[in-house]
Structures are given as structure tokens and as C-alpha cells.
Amino acid sequence: MNKIRQTAKRVYASVLANPVKAAKITAVALFGCICMVYMCYMCTFTAVTVAYADGERIGVVDSADVFAPVMQASNDASLITYPPAKAPSITFEVKLERNSEALSQKQIYEKVYGIATEGYREMFGLYVDGRFAAANESIDVLSKVVKTVEDTVKAQGEGVSITSSLEIKKIYCTGEYAHGEERILSLLSGGISYTDDTDEVVLDIFLSDDADKSFAPDISASNSSSDISTSVDVQAQTKYITVNEDVPFATVYEETEKYFEGVYVKKSDGKNGSVTVLYEIKYENGTEISRTAIERTMTDAPVDKVVYMGIKEKPKTASTGAFIWPLQKGTYIISSRFGPRDMGSRTYHYGLDMAANKGVTIMAADGGLVIAAYTHNSYGIHVIVQHDDGTKTLYAHMSKCSVSEGDRVYQGQKLGEVGTTGFSTGNHLHFEVIINDRTKVDPEKYLPER
Numbered sequence: 001m002n003k004i005r006q007t008a009k010r011v012y013a014s015v016l017a018n019p020v021k022a023a024k025i026t027a028v029a030l031f032g033c034i035c036m037v038y039m040c041y042m043c044t045f046t047a048v049t050v051a052y053a054d055g056e057r058i059g060v061v062d063s064a065d066v067f068a069p070v071m072q073a074s075n076d077a078s079l080i081t082y083p084p085a086k087a088p089s090i091t092f093e094v095k096l097e098r099n100s101e102a103l104s105q106k107q108i109y110e111k112v113y114g115i116a117t118e119g120y121r122e123m124f125g126l127y128v129d130g131r132f133a134a135a136n137e138s139i140d141v142l143s144k145v146v147k148t149v150e151d152t153v154k155a156q157g158e159g160v161s162i163t164s165s166l167e168i169k170k171i172y173c174t175g176e177y178a179h180g181e182e183r184i185l186s187l188l189s190g191g192i193s194y195t196d197d198t199d200e201v202v203l204d205i206f207l208s209d210d211a212d213k214s215f216a217p218d219i220s221a222s223n224s225s226s227d228i229s230t231s232v233d234v235q236a237q238t239k240y241i242t243v244n245e246d247v248p249f250a251t252v253y254e255e256t257e258k259y260f261e262g263v264y265v266k267k268s269d270g271k272n273g274s275v276t277v278l279y280e281i282k283y284e285n286g287t288e289i290s291r292t293a294i295e296r297t298m299t300d301a302p303v304d305k306v307v308y309m310g311i312k313e314k315p316k317t318a319s320t321g322a323f324i325w326p327l328q329k330g331t332y333i334i335s336s337r338f339g340p341r342d343m344g345s346r347t348y349h350y351g352l353d354m355a356a357n358k359g360v361t362i363m364a365a366d367g368g369l370v371i372a373a374y375t376h377n378s379y380g381i382h383v384i385v386q387h388d389d390g391t392k393t394l395y396a397h398m399s400k401c402s403v404s405e406g407d408r409v410y411q412g413q414k415l416g417e418v419g420t421t422g423f424s425t426g427n428h429l430h431f432e433v434i435i436n437d438r439t440k441v442d443p444e445k446y447l448p449e450r
């Protein structure tokens with residue numbers, strides 16, 4: 001022990017005797033200490049992801065989890081603000097920081113909520129049927145407006161009531177939507193409507209056109225995509241974007257006895273909705289390699305198109321729209337077709353002749369209304385049926401008629417029997433098809449193949 005103390009004394013004495021040596025040793029010792037402190041200090045730094053909302057630092061985040069609270073905060077903020085608060089633009093930066101703990105979802109929510117509602121003042125909003133009308137810092141001013149409206153309604157007389165709901169809500173608003181009592185009253189206009197069954201008079205308060213314009217939402221920015229974040233990485237890069245996408249409306253059918261089956265009538269138009277989709281896009285060396293939808297927020301629900309679908313049973317006598325042959329297959333032969341007669345005479349044949357035995361049943365080619373059933377000079381005993389689309393069929397030279405004018409007949413119903421009454425040289429059915437009220441056309445073009 002004594003030996004060590006003596007050695008130390010000797011070294012100490014020699015150092016004191018040599019100031020240059022002393023300075024060198026001190027410098028080396030100091031440098032070593034600084035290095036050690038610096039290394040310890042550096043050890044506490046770690047690479048972290050820092051998130052910014054509209055350029056304002058939110059804090060260190062676990063980047064995978066930041067979007068849910070950001071979207072939620074923006075959503076919530078937009079509900080209590082007018083005009084609705086916009087989602088802040090989120091950007092990321094990778095930094096070396098020490099003692100950095102990632103924010104909890106709750107902390108992210110609170111910070112973003114605070115940023116989103118910046119610039120809004122606490123006010124009271126007047127809502128007409130749920131629609132924002134105007135704001136004022138004093139609830140008294142809005143209460144006075146409501147009272148004035150109610151007094152105006154009362155002044156209309158007994159039995160006049162108000163159907164619009166006027167509501168005052170605490171909101172956060174930007175200054176430009178704050179108006180005085182008179183201006184707010186001028187934005188509201190009223191209309192009286194009478195309800196048929198009760199004779200009740202109601203007053204609807206609605207926003208004036210003026211208000212419509214001043215509060216029309218800015219739609220120019222929709223359908224565009226906004227960059228809400230980028231992350232920093234040299235080779236692989238991840239980008240997040242929000243895109244407003246259309247949600248196509250659906251068509252729903254409402255059954256009704258009002259229309260016959262097979263009939264469809266539009267009741268109301270459909271409207272596309274929209275959804276905000278948050279995409280994660282991965283790039284490698286500048287090329288997009290994947291795009292994944294991470295979250296979808298419905299911003300506007302689609303409205304169904306409603307179509308009435310007739311379910312009322314069609315009457316048997318309704319036209320089917322397709323003809324059948326007026327004589328049973330095998331009971332006739334075609335004896336003369338439609339067109340110019342090939343007989344040397346200059347007559348034109350406006351029908352189709354089917355030769356058959358007397359008494360063979362003649363059937364209605366389609367359902368319809370009997371508009372003629374009498375004896376004619378040339379046609380003899382004949383029947384004309386008018387079908388639902390206006391087309392008419394004529395059956396001539398009958399020996400016997402089984403229907404009367406005004407009867408509704410169904411397809412295939414017996415109209416009469418084959419004969420040779422009128423201008424005819426033998427038993428046959430002369431069959432005509434008449435369109436556009438008076439134009440006689442080739443029946444074979446309207447009949448199915450034999």
C-alpha cells in the first residue's frame with residue numbers, strides 16, 4: 001500500500017515538474033470523457049416517424065395506426081363546425097429523436113381535432129329542418145329570430161301551424177356565417193300549404209334562394225384526390241391518398257296492383273352516393289407497385305331508384321302482341337296470297353285466302369275488342385278485332401258469326417265459322433291485317449311460321 005502511494009507521489013511530482021506533459025495528459029483525459037458522454041448521449045437517439053397535420057407537428061406516431069384517429073377527429077370536427085372542417089393534410093418525416101414515445105390514438109385524435117377546429121369560433125347556429133341557416137354569437141339573437149317567425153305564423157290566424165323545425169345548436173363557425181337578426185330573417189321565407197284531408201293549414205319555413213347560394217357547398221374540390229401524406233424512404237415509398245369515389249345507386253322494384261304484370265314504371269330517380277377511400281400506394285423506384293384501400297368512409301349514401309313493377313294479372317283478352325293462325329293447322333290450304341292477283345285482271349289482293357270446309361272454326365289471331373260484326377256487300381258476314389296496340393284483324397265470308405260488336409275476345413276464341421258469304425266463289429277465310437288504322441299489310445309477315 002505504501003509502495004503505491006509512493007509511486008503516485010513520484011508521478012505527481014514529475015508531472016508538476018513538467019507542465020507540457022501535464023497539459024497533454026489533461027487534454028487526452030478530457031477528450032476521452034467527451035467521447036464517452038457523446039456516445040452515451042447518441043445511444044438514446046432512435047429513428048422515429050413524426051407526423052404533421054397541415055404542417056403542424058402532431059408528434060411521434062406508429063404510422064400504421066395514425067389514420068383511424070385522424071379520420072375520426074376530422075369527421076367529428078366537421079359535425080360541429082360550419083362550414084364543415086376539412087380533414088387536415090397528414091405528412092410524415094423519419095427523424096432521429098431521443099426520448100420519443102409514440103402518441104396514443106387518443107392523443108392523436110385530440111391534437112388533430114384541435115387543429116381541425118382552429119379558426120372556428122364558438123357560436124350558436126340556427127338550423128331549419130336540419131339545415132344550417134346562419135350563426136350568431138348570442139343565443140338571444142337567434143331566440144328572437146325564432147320568436148319573430150312564430151309570431152308571424154300566429155298572425156296568420158287560428159289553425160295555422162308551423163311544420164318546419166327551427167333549432168338552435170351550439171356550433172363552431174367561421175365569422176363569415178355570423179349574421180345579425182335582420183339578415184337572418186331575410187334568409188328565411190315562408191310558404192303556406194293546405195293539407196287536403198284535414199283542412200289543416202301549415203306553414204313551411206324554408207331558406208331563400210339567396211341562402212341557398214351563399215351556403216352552397218363547394219363541390220369543385222370533390223372528385224379530386226388529395227395527397228394527405230408521404231413517407232420518406234429512398235427506394236421503397238409509401239404514399240397515402242384519399243379519393244372520393246361514386247357509390248352507384250341500386251334499383252329496387254315496388255310491386256303494385258296498379259299495373260299489369262310485365263309493366264314497369266319509374267317511381268323515383270336514383271342518386272349516386274360517394275365514399276372517401278383512403279388508399280395506401282406502394283412505390284418502388286418511383287413506380288406504383290400496389291394500391292390498397294385501407295379505409296372507406298361513406299360521405300353520402302346512395303339513393304335507390306324505385307321502379308313500380310306491375311303484378312296485376314293480365315286479362316285473358318289482353319293482346320299478347322303475337323298472332324296465331326286463325327284456322328287450325330291441317331284444316332285449310334292457302335288459296336291466294338297478299339299482293340297483285342295473277343289472273344290477268346288488274347285487281348290487288350289485300351288479304352290472305354285460306355280455303356277450308358264450311359263450318360271450320362275461325363279463331364281470333366290475338367286478344368282484343370270486336371269493333372265490327374255484321375254482313376257487308378263484299379266481305380259478307382265478317383268480324384274486325386282491334387288489338388291493344390291498335391292493329392286490326394279482319395275475318396270475312398263467314399257462314400256463321402259467334403261474337404258481337406263490343407265483345408272482348410281472347411286469343412284463339414271462336415269468332416265464327418268458314419263460309420262463302422259476300423263476294424266469294426267458294427268456302428274460304430279471307431284474312432286481313434290492318435295497321436295505322438287503314439293500311440292493309442301482308443298477313444303472312446305477321447303470322448308465325450306454319
Ligand SMILES: [Zn+2]
Pocket residue numbers: 336349351352353429430431
Ligand atoms: Zn280474299
